[in-house]
Amino acid sequence: MLWSAMFQTLPGFREFYPEDCAIRNYIFGVWRQAALRFAFQEFDGPLLEPLELITAKSGDEIVSQLFNFEDKGGRAVTLRPELTPTLARLVGAKAGSIKRPVKWFGIAENFRYEKPQKGRLRSHYQLNADILGEASPAADAEVIALLISTLCAFGLGEKEFVLRLSDRDLWLLLLEQHGLTGDIATGALNVIDKMERESPETLLKMMQDKGVPGAEAVLADAQKLVACTSLEAVEAFFADRGSDVASGTRVSARLDQWREVLAHLDAMGLAGFIRVDLGIVRGLAYYTGFVFEAFQTVGKGRALAGGGRYDHLVEKLGGQPMPAVGFGMGDVTLRDLLEDCQLLPDPKPTLDGYVVVGGGETERRAALHDVAALRKQGFAIDHPLKQQGFGKQFKTAGASGARFALIYGEEEVAQGKLKLRDLAKGEEVLVTLEEAATRLGQ
RNA sequence: GUGGCUGUAGCUCAGUUGGUUAGAGCAUCGGUUUGUGGUACCGAGGGUCGCCGGUUCAAAUCCGGUCUGCCACCCCA
Numbered sequence: 001m002l003w004s005a006m007f008q009t010l011p012g013f014r015e016f017y018p019e020d021c022a023i024r025n026y027i028f029g030v031w032r033q034a035a036l037r038f039a040f041q042e043f044d045g046p047l048l049e050p051l052e053l054i055t056a057k058s059g060d061e062i063v064s065q066l067f068n069f070e071d072k073g074g075r076a077v078t079l080r081p082e083l084t085p086t087l088a089r090l091v092g093a094k095a096g097s098i099k100r101p102v103k104w105f106g107i108a109e110n111f112r113y114e115k116p117q118k119g120r121l122r123s124h125y126q127l128n129a130d131i132l133g134e135a136s137p138a139a140d141a142e143v144i145a146l147l148i149s150t151l152c153a154f155g156l157g158e159k160e161f162v163l164r165l166s167d168r169d170l171w172l173l174l175l176e177q178h179g180l181t182g183d184i185a186t187g188a189l190n191v192i193d194k195m196e197r198e199s200p201e202t203l204l205k206m207m208q209d210k211g212v213p214g215a216e217a218v219l220a221d222a223q224k225l226v227a228c229t230s231l232e233a234v235e236a237f238f239a240d241r242g243s244d245v246a247s248g249t250r251v252s253a254r255l256d257q258w259r260e261v262l263a264h265l266d267a268m269g270l271a272g273f274i275r276v277d278l279g280i281v282r283g284l285a286y287y288t289g290f291v292f293e294a295f296q297t298v299g300k301g302r303a304l305a306g307g308g309r310y311d312h313l314v315e316k317l318g319g320q321p322m323p324a325v326g327f328g329m330g331d332v333t334l335r336d337l338l339e340d341c342q343l344l345p346d347p348k349p350t351l352d353g354y355v356v357v358g359g360g361e362t363e364r365r366a367a368l369h370d371v372a373a374l375r376k377q378g379f380a381i382d383h384p385l386k387q388q389g390f391g392k393q394f395k396t397a398g399a400s401g402a403r404f405a406l407i408y409g410e411e412e413v414a415q416g417k418l419k420l421r422d423l424a425k426g427e428e429v430l431v432t433l434e435e436a437a438t439r440l441g442q
Numbered sequence: 443g444u445g446g447c448u449g450u451a452g453c454u455c456a457g458u459u460g461g462u463u464a465g466a467g468c469a470u471c472g473g474u475u476u477g478u479g480g481u482a483c484c485g486a487g488g489g490u491c492g493c494c495g496g497u498u499c500a501a502a503u504c505c506g507g508u509c510u511g512c513c514a515c516c517c518c519a
Contacts, residue, residue, distance in 0.1 A: 008492090011510070058519065064443085065517075082519045112519080115443075118512065126519090282518090306519090328519070358477060390477045398479035409477060423479070 012114070012122025024125070026345055027154075027331055027338075028107055031127040034150040035105040038142070040129055043104050045086035051076035053085045056317055057286065067111040067122070079111035082328065083128045084310075085317060091132050092319015100133030103142075119302060119333050127305075130326030132314065137257045140290045140309060140325050141264035147294055147305055147327050148273050154334070155343040161304060163273045165261075165292045166280035168308070169254055170234070174225065177243050178218050188212045192222050193281035226279045231258055234276065261290065286310045290325070296333075299340050305329035351402035352440050355383035356393040358409040367408040370418065370433050379440050381406070398423060404440060 009015055016024055032042065051068050068078035080086060083106045091102055106128045116122055129146055131139040148163055171192065175185040187210035191203055198206070200219070207215035221241065228234045238251050265271055282291045291308030295301060307327025314322035338344050353374065357367040367383065374381050382400060384393055390409075397405040407419035412430065420436050421428045431439065 008510070054519090062519080065519090084519070110519080114517075116511085117514095120518085286519095303518095356478080387476090389475065391475050391479075392472095394477090394479040396479080405479080407478080411477085421478075426479090428478090 010122070012116030014121065014123065023335065023344055024331065027335065028125070030153045031105075031107055031150060031329070034146065034153045035127070035129055038103070038129075038146045038149070040103045040105040040146070043087070043090065043106050044108065045080075045083070045090060045106075047080060047109070048077050049080050049086065051078045053089065053317065054078055054081060057085045057088075057313065065112050065114055067113050080108070081112050082110050083108040083126065084130070084313070084326070084328075087128070087130055087132075087326075088314045088317045088319065088324075091322060091324075092314045092317055095133075095314065095320035095322050098133070101139060102130075102132040104132075105129040119336060121332060125331040127329045127331075128326060130324055132322050132324040135311065135323035137260040137290075138264060139323075141261045141268075143307065143325050143327060144261070144292060145265060145268050145270055147292075147307070147329065148270050150329065151294060151304065151334075154338055156337070156341070158272050160298050160337070160341060161273070161294050161296045162275045163292055163294050164275045164277035164280045165290065166276075166278045166282075167254070167258070167290050168281065168287050169289050170251070170278065171225075171281065173247065173251055173254065174221060174238075175218070177241075177247055178214055178221070180212065180218070184210070184212055188218060189281050192226075195222065195226055196279055226277075228276065228278060230276055231255070231262060234258075234278070257289075282306060282308060286313050286316075288312060292327070294329070296337055299337070302333050302337075304333055304337065350380065351382055351400050352379040353381045353404045353406045354397035354400045354402035355381065356390060356397055356405050356407045357384065358390055358407075359413065363408045363410060363413045366413045367406070367418075370406070370408075370436075373433060374437060374440065377437055379437070406436065 014020070035042070048071075051063070051066070054062060054066065062081070066078045066081055068076065071077050087104065087106070091098065091104075107125060108128065109123060109125050111123050113122060114120065127150070129143060131143055144163060144165070151161055168189070171189055172185055175181070175188055180188055188207060191206045191210065191212075194206070195203060203219055204215055207219060212218060224237055225234070228237055235255055238248075238255075243251065262271070262274065265274055280291055280293050282293075287308040288311045289309035292306065293303045294305040296304050305327050307325070309323070309325040311323040312321075314320070314324060335344075355367050355371060357363050371381050371383050382402065384396065388396075394405065402423060405421040405423055407421060407428075409419070412418050415430070417430050417432055418436060419428050419430050420439060429439075
């Protein structure tokens, strides 16, 4: 109590007692296994990065949300807020010699200096998976398939989440047809991103504040596009509004890419998860094509993961041009959801045996010898660290969750054997160490 | 960053209009039980009532501040 009164955990940080750590490891394990099955390779980078690496990607405004400081060498550094800049640097540095496509994933602790709230802490873990060096929609589909499959590996299904698929290219084409390009178009996109939450009046005002000409017409079209829930509807929308030949050609080329992604996912049996939803824009300016979000459809609607294509980022961070697509999935929201759906595994440790020892020094030595031998063979064995009565030891053995109690009393040790008690069934057998190992292995 | 709510044992919570030494259940530890567990019974440990200050003869209780957690906004890599 004294210590906890003197030092409390920093705001927005978590501590992992064994039960929590077991859950964390379970989540990491499922993430890793899913990514490896998709033939992604694991990588990692430094927790601490030059501040500039982050601002180069996201702009100077982001500094207010970073855990940044000056190190003893006078360098401006920051705890990493995400893994993508590190990835871009690693891949960019070897862009000329690396085998493509690059399929990499990382499980990283990320930090952000924000006011903590449930589901949004100052430290969280994230699975990141990215494909670099492949511009075709097959790469987008592969990444999306991994995202969906990963969530399914936890036992989640179509009832629990959907994947909302959108496209910044399509939006930019539409805005271009309205004569909007560059910063004005980006500003308009930021407003469109808020269409779900804000009233039409507010949106119009926001558009006008950003200096978007013809804001009313742009918004009217945007509403129609957001209302589309299928690719056919999107096609019809663009066909109805008409356009010049050049623009029309680019729209139809883009729609071909949509068809490819959807066909790919359909062939993998994942079509049921996909929702065409142009309402997803994602605030980040660096996304260049498809953007998507896994959105939970039970309980409180939250985004479980998000990502998209970012074809210019590697080049921007000093490397060579390299198309890229990827996603990030945080552990906090995911764990909350798994808890709500009761999909978390029993956190009890899986012990093979717990030793019960009676008598004196002879029995204790015999037990310790066997403990060491069984552990060496790969079994998880625990034993009492102090002399206790049999009753007490059996109580502990039962509570430990072990499958067997290994009993070393005077009678057993005198015969050079031990008694094996199946703690669930209550059956006991007198066996040698070798026989015990055989039974533990079954 | 802005606004609101919140805080008593490891956990869930009682605690009378301010009034002796702040309680319960669960959990933990010990015992009943130096050769047989989950049940039962007995017992113990564990709190400067989030922290600091103020009012008062007297504060867990009233007032102010502060920190934390939660909710909404902002932001969302």
